Amino acid sequence: DAGVIQSPRHEVTEMGQEVTLRCKPISGHDYLFWYRQTMMRGLELLIYFNNNVPIDDSGMPEDRFSAKMPNASFSTLKIQPSEPRDSAVYFCASSLFSGNQPQHFGDGTRLSIL
Amino acid sequence: GQQLNQSPQSMFIQEGEDVSMNCTSSSIFNTWLWYKQEPGEGPVLLIALYKAGELTSNGRLTAQFGITRKDSFLNISASIPSDVGIYFCAGQRNSGGYQKVTFGTGTKLQVIP
Numbered sequence: 001d002a003g004v005i006q007s008p009r010h011e012v013t014e015m016g017q018e019v020t021l022r023c024k025p026i027s028g029h030d031y032l033f034w035y036r037q038t039m040m041r042g043l044e045l046l047i048y049f050n051n052n053v054p055i056d057d058s059g060m061p062e063d064r065f066s067a068k069m070p071n072a073s074f075s076t077l078k079i080q081p082s083e084p085r086d087s088a089v090y091f092c093a094s095s096l097f098s099g100n101q102p103q104h105f106g107d108g109t110r111l112s113i114l
Numbered sequence: 115g116q117q118l119n120q121s122p123q124s125m126f127i128q129e130g131e132d133v134s135m136n137c138t139s140s141s142i143f144n145t146w147l148w149y150k151q152e153p154g155e156g157p158v159l160l161i162a163l164y165k166a167g168e169l170t171s172n173g174r175l176t177a178q179f180g181i182t183r184k185d186s187f188l189n190i191s192a193s194i195p196s197d198v199g200i201y202f203c204a205g206q207r208n209s210g211g212y213q214k215v216t217f218g219t220g221t222k223l224q225v226i227p
Binding site: 100 | 145147154155156157158159162202210212213215217220
């Protein structure tokens with residue numbers, strides 16, 4: 001079975017540019033999560049969706065960050081305008097609704113803002 | 115965000131040695147998870163624990179859900195070079211209708227052949 005698929009795997013861009021990260025969750029999973037990982041702060045939850053609806057975006061650092069889930073098989077995380085301090089690895093994860101089902105992670109997007 | 119206390123932060127061990135790492139929290143969780151992350155990849159689930167006191171094995175890995183529901187440990191027996199990576203614990207509990215996950219700070223494991 002295909003796991004969580006993220007694209008691009010690497011992104012290097014100049015500050016001020018718009019960045020769009022993409023995620024395809026595991027088919028049938030009801031929840032989708034966006035995380036940011038840095039050495040200093042570890043894994044931080046940015047936002048999560050349930051059945052394509054954003055439930056909690058309290059982890060989104062600033063208004064420059066936005067996320068959408070137009071359908072059950074696709075989500076985007078957008079940064080506009082990007083800043084050097086946004087450089088990090090961004091992970092998408094998905095899980096089933098029922099019980100205590102664990103989250104399954106994609107391989108991440110390594111983002112570098114110059 | 116909140117993180118669990120995971121120790122040790124890093125370990126250098128000789129191939130063949132056993133490894134032990136643990137996670138503690140001031141909060142109660144209803145699920146404990148252990149993930150492994152290798153360079154350039156996302157965390158991969160190793161073991162999931164659903165009941166206090168539960169002891170679960172996955173090959174050379176053994177993990178336990180603490181009786182108090184505030185801690186968990188992971189043991190790796192007879193380590194091999196491919197065990198290298200960062201191991202994360204994660205606790206799950208109900209919050210606002212979904213399973214809120216809190217991650218540990220990670221244990222970086224290096225195995226000397």
